[in-house]
Amino acid sequence: MRLLLIACFALLLNACTGPQLRGTGDLGLIIERASGHVTLVNTTARQPYARIGGLGDLSHASAVYSRDGRYAFIFGRDGGLTKIDLLEAKIVKRIIQSGNAIGGSISQDGRIVVAQNYTPGGIKAFDSETLELLSEVPAEFAPGQFSKVVGLADTAGNKFAYALFDGGEIRVTDFSNPRQPTTQKFxxxxxxxxxxxxxxxxxxxxxxxxxxxxxxxxxWQPEKGARKILENYGRGEEKLPVFKMPHLRGWSVAQGKAYLPAIGRHEVLIVDVATWQEVGRIPVRGQPVFVMARPDGRQIWVNFAFPDNGKVDVIDTLAGRVTHRMEPGKAILHMEFAPRGEHVWLSARDDNKVLIYNTENFAKLGEIPAESPSGIFFTSRAVRTGF
Amino acid sequence: MSPSNFIFGLFFLSTVAIAAEPEVARQKELVHLVRQDCGSCHGMTLKGGLGPALLPETLRDKPAEGLAATIYYGRPGTPMPPWKAFLSEAEAAWIVDKLMTEFPE
Incomplete structure (x- = not known):
């Protein structure tokens, strides 16, 4: 018995002195756009735990996660693709994959990371383990003309959907054979x-x-082709100037309805997902940029383009209107919810900090210093389609 | 814009560019605006994004007055909005001058 106790004690000691085991479900990262850094954060402690530099031009950078939530793939504006280990807090691998990139996505099975590029326009697929280039699909929409690629999203079966800004098309590329992808155009x-x-x-x-x-x-029925919804929502009215393009990343589908930013109008449009008909619109305090549903769908958080980028409006989906307005800081660029939505983190670029709020009573819970913070990405994205 | 207005505009923009350099504090604000807010389309390093690059070599062959007018009035049919609510014509001309030589950090 005594021997057994000693053995147990030794085991405990080992556990203390050896590498500490932990999961990654409550970790994440903050992009510091101006200095090429990311700050790694713990959403339980609501504190940073490491900072990594040398990631190049991170303006408009975004991140996706490996299936196990351990590795982040960060897509920089300069075409850099960096794989980070969140547990060891270090860069595992970094490549420059294009001249000018705008984001990326990871396949359903987690094996393929796809980057979307402005220059040269197209998408590229990489092995998520090694970042080895598997194939590339140029966004050629007319002989010799290549489009900037926007809106890349992972879908079922290792297919990726995206759109061509200059080409006016939606494309779906199937990487089920990653070295020989096939593409449909709409x-x-x-x-x-x-x-x-x-x-x-x-x-x-x-x-x-x-x-x-x-x-x-x-x-599910791509043969039916792309169709237009919310056609003519402006009804010929003159558009207000748009000082920043809205983002559709992040789910804005809640309670059977999609909440989408209007372009050139200070409104959030509501669409019934069953019929794809407009069922309402909600006036807000600026040109919406992100229209993001809290994970439970009860609230929609909206931030705005310059010059209204210090404001945030919160829509209560039950009431169907804005029920909370705040001015949390200077240049609120991005919002990220805790995995189950009890907190939200807001990056205040021109205040050089990230602000953390309780989403139920809007109390401020804390802040984290960061240099020109932009995107905030938590590992809970690893298990969600379209993130 | 009528031709005479356009010529007046050119004259106006080019003279104020030489005449009035913004105050130092305002210069800092304008640099911040260009890098951060123009940067959301043109890139923080001005190498381009959804909008074209704004580097000296890409702007070299374009008339400065036309570029200043694009900043001030926007360019209909493209996503470029007018910035006239946030800066003066002289400031637009100053930004162009800096973009065409070396834009401050």
Missing amino acids: PAGKQPYDGLVTPDGRYYLAGLFGEDGVAMLDL
Whole structure:
């Protein structure tokens, strides 16, 4: 018995002195856009735990996660693709994959990371283990003409949907044979600026800048082609100037309705996901940039383009209107919810900090210093389609 | 814009550019605006994004007055909005001058 106790004690000691085991479900990262750093954070402690530099130009950078939530893949504006180990807090691998990139995505099975590029326009697929280039699909829409790619989203079966800003198309590329991808093309409308896939992975929506409306493709029945929804929501009214393009990344589908930013109008449009008809619009205090549903769908948080980027409006989906307005800081660029939505983290670029709020009573819980923070990405994205 | 207005505009923009350099504090604000807010389309390093690059080599062959007018009035049919609510024509001309030589950090 005594021996057994000693053995147990030794085991405990070992556990203390050896590498500490932990999961990654409550970890995440903050992009510090101006200095090429990321700050790694713990959403339980609500504190940073490491900072990593040398990631290049991170303006408009975004991140996706490996299936195990251990590795982040960060897509920089300069075409850099960096794989970070959140547990060891270090860069595992870094490549420059293009001249000018805008984000990326990871496949359903987690094996393929795909980057979307402005220059040269197209997408590239990489092995998520090694970052070895597997294949590339140029976004050629007319002989010799290549489009900027926007709105890349992962969908079922290692397929990726995206839109061509200059080409006016939605494309779906199938990487089930990653070295020999196949691509389907669908005419979409003028100047798609971003896209999203619904939480179930069925519908791909591309917001249009060059005309009022949203192009929608049913990925379960792609043979039916893309069709337009929310056509002419501006009804010929003169558009307000748009000082920053809205983002459709992040789910804005809640309670059977999609909440989408209007372009050139200070409104959030509500669409019934069963019929794809507009069922309402909610006035807000600026040109919406992110329209993001809290994970339970009860609230929609909206931030705004310059010059209203110090404001945040919160829509209560039950009441169908804005029920909370705040001015949390200077240049609120991004919002990220805790995995189950009890907290929200807001990056205040020009205050050089990230602010943490309780979403139920809007009390401020704390802040984290960060240099020109932009995107905030938690590992809970690892298990969600379209993130 | 009528031709005479356009010529007046050119004259106006080019003279104020030489005449009035913004105050130092305002220069800092304008640099911040260009890098951060123009940067959301043109890139923080001005190498381009959804909007074209704004580097000296990409702007070299374009008339400065036209570029200042694009900043001030926007460019209809493209996503470029007018910035006239946030800066003066002289400030737009100053920004162009800096973009065409070396834009401050």
